[in-house]
Amino acid sequence: MSKVILQIDGNNFYASCEQMIDPSIKGKGLVVLSNNDGCIIARNSEARKMGIPMGKPYFKLKNKLTQLNINVRSSNYELYGDISNRLMQLLRKNCEELEIYSIDEAFGTIKRPKGKCLYQWGKDLRALVYQNIGIPISIGIGETKVLSKISNHLAKKIQSNSGIFDIGIIQNKDPYLNQIKVDKVWGIGKRMSIWLKSKEITNARELRDMSSEKIKGKYGLVGLRIQSELKGNLCIPIKETTTDRKEICVSRSFSYPVDNLEDLSQAIIKYVLIASTKLRKYNQLSSAITVFMNTNTHSKDLFRSEATGKISVPTSNSKIIIEKSLSLAKEIYKPYKNFIKAGVILHKLQSDQYKQNLLFDAQNIHEELDTQRLDNVIDNINSKNGIDTINWGSSIMKNEWRPRREKLSSIKTTNMENIPIIYAN
């Protein structure tokens, strides 16, 4: 028995979630838009076949989508998050270890009985997920994360694989690695692939076989690790714990440019509240915050401004973080600029189990206990009744520039009001 790495992801995840709650759109073209209805970030296979590209601005394709009768949805992260949780729970039951890598993707491990292909095992898991969650998945199996990613790619690419591929059982991987373009290898991005191509390395096999010295000289450990994983040596371990995140970032584009500090401050407060709620959910504290704002990034006179401030005692308290962030916002704000985006980042996160207070600061501790209670009450009410049931008065966003979500589906899995009604005769 040897350990193998699995890489499992939901096919066209956001589009599949939308189709699952609204079966009437099945078989027809569908795209899902990013926040603010900006870009196309997911599409089903029908839309792909009709030539709709990923990542392109919605406004440029709006007419084409109408002509082709393709359904459009604003992104509904509450829905996708809920489906994701169900998926991960089911996967956890069926793997030995599980690392949740993103909303629609996980790495897992299982043991391989000596010499046995795991295709059938994958097929059974895929059927189980479809039956219980209603979402199609793909499964790649290999010796390392990089190889299991390639395996998943092949699972999707070769129709007859039906969404499952086990490259780990194959002795001579060359014919498969030859098919994988170098920029499709996990960890090789735009910059690295340009350099690799200049060295005449165009596919995964050539990357595996190139001089290690060369790649180390240019990209150090990072490059070396990718190459070693391609050779079958496990270098990037499975990380099961996911709660100890290192930073939390919340940012949004506005639907209209904002040029005054008052509106910007309201947005910042809103973002801090989202971020600090997350912080408390993960039982973490932060001791540094960055506030940033920028004008249109596609314009020649882009203006971007940011500042970071420290918080003397690590905290998860909304009020303290709001106060700090507002003073930072005031510092970096410039009049006569049309800001289209702002955000906050909480850094230096630590577990709240090891909290240290300043010495001789009893007054402060009492005040903080009070505000902590307030945070907890707000969190509880909002988690039961939906985000924004109760919130800080100053965070109410003016409707004019609140991000657009014009094509939002309902949240049929998490909100009682949206539960579908079925009439029986």
Place this chain on the structure above:
DNA sequence: TCTGGGGTCCTAGGACCC
């Protein structure tokens, strides 16, 4: 008119220490 958002890891370089 309209172009997303949230993360991680690594490295180089500065500050500081002995």
Place this chain on the structure above:
DNA sequence: TCTGGGGTCCTAGGACCC
């Protein structure tokens, strides 16, 4: 006049990921 060198910690920025 001479002006080391190694270690650690922190930060900003690059590159990449979904």
